[in-house]
Amino acid sequence: MSEPKPLGRDDVAHVARLARLSLSEAELEMFTDQLARVVDHAGDIAALDVESVPPTAHPLPVRNVLRPDEPRPGLDRDEVLAAAPDSEAGRFKVPRIVGEAP
Amino acid sequence: MRPPAGIDGGAGDGGAGGAGGNRGAGDSATGDAVARGSGATDWETVVGLEVHCELKTQTKLFCCCKNAFGDEPNTNVCPVCLGLPGSLPVLNAFAVELAMRIGAALHCEVRPSSFHRKNYFYPDMPKDYQISQYDEPINVGGWLDLPDGSRVRIVRAHLEEDTGKTTHQGESGRIHAADYALVDYNRAGVPLVEIVSEPDIRSSAQARRYVTELRAVLVATGASDGRMEEGSLRVDANVSVRRAGTTAYGTRCEIKNLNSLRSLGRAIDYETARQIALLEATGVVDQETRHWDESGGRTIPLRSKEEAFDYRYFPEPDLVPLVPEAEWQARAAGSVGLLPSARRQRLVGLIGGAPSAHQVDQVDVVVAQGLDDLVVAAVAQGAPAELALVRAANELAADLDAALALDPGSFAQLLTMEAQGALTATQSKAVLAELIAAGGGDPAGIAAEKGFEALSQSSLAAVVREVVGANPEEWARFLAGEDKLAGFFTGQVMRATGGKADGKAIAAELRRLRR
Numbered sequence A: 001m002s003e004p005k006p007l008g009r010d011d012v013a014h015v016a017r018l019a020r021l022s023l024s025e026a027e028l029e030m031f032t033d034q035l036a037r038v039v040d041h042a043g044d045i046a047a048l049d050v051e052s053v054p055p056t057a058h059p060l061p062v063r064n065v066l067r068p069d070e071p072r073p074g075l076d077r078d079e080v081l082a083a084a085p086d087s088e089a090g091r092f093k094v095p096r097i098v099g100e101a102p
Numbered sequence B: 001m002r003p004p005a006g007i008d009g010g011a012g013d014g015g016a017g018g019a020g021g022n023r024g025a026g027d028s029a030t031g032d033a034v035a036r037g038s039g040a041t042d043w044e045t046v047v048g049l050e051v052h053c054e055l056k057t058q059t060k061l062f063c064c065c066k067n068a069f070g071d072e073p074n075t076n077v078c079p080v081c082l083g084l085p086g087s088l089p090v091l092n093a094f095a096v097e098l099a100m101r102i103g104a105a106l107h108c109e110v111r112p113s114s115f116h117r118k119n120y121f122y123p124d125m126p127k128d129y130q131i132s133q134y135d136e137p138i139n140v141g142g143w144l145d146l147p148d149g150s151r152v153r154i155v156r157a158h159l160e161e162d163t164g165k166t167t168h169q170g171e172s173g174r175i176h177a178a179d180y181a182l183v184d185y186n187r188a189g190v191p192l193v194e195i196v197s198e199p200d201i202r203s204s205a206q207a208r209r210y211v212t213e214l215r216a217v218l219v220a221t222g223a224s225d226g227r228m229e230e231g232s233l234r235v236d237a238n239v240s241v242r243r244a245g246t247t248a249y250g251t252r253c254e255i256k257n258l259n260s261l262r263s264l265g266r267a268i269d270y271e272t273a274r275q276i277a278l279l280e281a282t283g284v285v286d287q288e289t290r291h292w293d294e295s296g297g298r299t300i301p302l303r304s305k306e307e308a309f310d311y312r313y314f315p316e317p318d319l320v321p322l323v324p325e326a327e328w329q330a331r332a333a334g335s336v337g338l339l340p341s342a343r344r345q346r347l348v349g350l351i352g353g354a355p356s357a358h359q360v361d362q363v364d365v366v367v368a369q370g371l372d373d374l375v376v377a378a379v380a381q382g383a384p385a386e387l388a389l390v391r392a393a394n395e396l397a398a399d400l401d402a403a404l405a406l407d408p409g410s411f412a413q414l415l416t417m418e419a420q421g422a423l424t425a426t427q428s429k430a431v432l433a434e435l436i437a438a439g440g441g442d443p444a445g446i447a448a449e450k451g452f453e454a455l456s457q458s459s460l461a462a463v464v465r466e467v468v469g470a471n472p473e474e475w476a477r478f479l480a481g482e483d484k485l486a487g488f489f490t491g492q493v494m495r496a497t498g499g500k501a502d503g504k505a506i507a508a509e510l511r512r513l514r515r
Helices: A007-019 A025-047 A077-082 B091-103 B206-220 B261-281 B328-332 B340-351 B357-368 B374-378 B386-397 B408-419 B427-436 B443-449 B459-468 B472-478 B485-497 B503-514
Strands: A091-095 B042-056 B116-119 B127-131 B143-145 B151-162 B167-168 B180-184 B189-197 B231-241 B253-258 B286-291 B298-304
Touching: A007 A025, A007 B042, B042 B261, B091 B151, B091 B189, B091 B206, B091 B328, B127 B151, B127 B503, B143 B206, B143 B386, B143 B472, B180 B231, B180 B408, B206 B231, B206 B261, B206 B357, B206 B503, B231 B261, B253 B261, B253 B298, B261 B286, B261 B298, B340 B374, B340 B386, B357 B374, B357 B386, B374 B408, B386 B408, B408 B443, B427 B443, B459 B485, B459 B503, B472 B485, B472 B503, B485 B503
Parallel strands: B253 B286
Antiparallel strands: A091 B180, B042 B189, B042 B231, B116 B127, B143 B151, B151 B189, B167 B180, B231 B253, B286 B298
16 A cells, blocks of 8 residues: 655645635644644554455444435424524525535 | 527537537537538537436435425425534435436446535535535446437436525626525425436437436436426536547536526537637647536636535435345336336337327427326327327427326317317317316316307308308319318308318318319
């Protein structure tokens, strides 16, 4: 298995931007150090022989949790909209959107 | 959504300078021809489609809210689809069943699957992520055979949830000039199956045929109502071009906002011409996502590859793996109804003999609209097949929602009356409109109410003789061979009978008198 690239400052800045977090230079420094150690720890698994272990999609030994397709009443609209910062014509009112839906 | 307007099929007009050789290809009979650039070299269009199909379930994918189109905004919402803290998704078993039916109809393999979170910031999903299947989709591999004999391979057909609906508010109504947006979450969490094709499609015409056939398959499996105009079927197209005869794929662009077959065809033609012009001028096409501007008839860039979204997919911790047992898979596959190809054959079989070109079109329409069961049932109850087919392809298809609920018995009875000459075609259509509106009824009763007693043969003959006697000059010309005067006499007889006479019966009577 090839050595993964160590986590760097640019990676943290990228992830922060994706999460809409604005970090100061000092914070960037601090989180790069902390996150690098977390990722390193996960890297310990590379030292183990996992050849015979199938990939795990979920830690619980449970599959197929399903419900029947039967409607049930949801929440009252007035109540829901009252909890929102703003609303108009039965809809949530949100700031101007730049660009389109992904 | 905007209704189609203007002339169908103009490709690349004005937009892509110089490479308009395949103009109109999407709608012409020769739409499969290799696109021709401005130079001597031929180009080939390569298209792969992503079709998003809303599933016809009672409830959403992960909560018990109603899955309904057109309800008052935000009346089908709950803590789960609003992404309120502490709420947990639970998978809808029937959505899984429908996904497996789609997989079976497309010859896919059902695999153990799992769900991921696709993270992005946009107010159409209150959770700030969409739950989708990523590296382990439920259906893998497969194909769809088109009526033209071509085969389009399917990469995957996976489950995911739909997003809410945003409306941009502002003076111009345009996204970039909007002051704010309003969001309705009724659609957030509605189950979707996304069907991804291999890049096996070679023209806009073939793309349209693929979506038409896929739509019919989805309707036949009971998975979808197939209503593109309501957004229950939405298409993204990956388009690239390459030199004819080469095998490597060119750089592709993804075209979004294709809300109709017409948009799909026009967008592919436009994009083909644009890319050929670019390649001939600069040799390079940038990989990017583009938006189809229906009124402008062009694609415009949304974002380039560099600013492509990084969705940070990760496994959805609140959902466990989905591993449908073999017995359930078999049950789902077994409940896939007759597929469109078999349905078309069944209708053709009812007509008996080789169908005319018109009848082939009628069969296509009737199957695509899901009206064929009704036609088959009506014919089983004595309706003449050809007449049932014509009425279904025209009158029933024109009022589809109501027509789908029509009682086949009433339909059969009406068509039998018409075939026996008890009603004229015009009268029959008027009665049919009432039957459709009411979902059925007694055609004889409705006809009587409307005063549609057919003229007896003898009274029709009397009226025709009367009209002939009153117009001796025209009659002499008709006898001398001026056939177009048949229309004049028909009109006179219609007027005299208040429209109760049958055009065919009048023609027969006129022929008889002329002999």
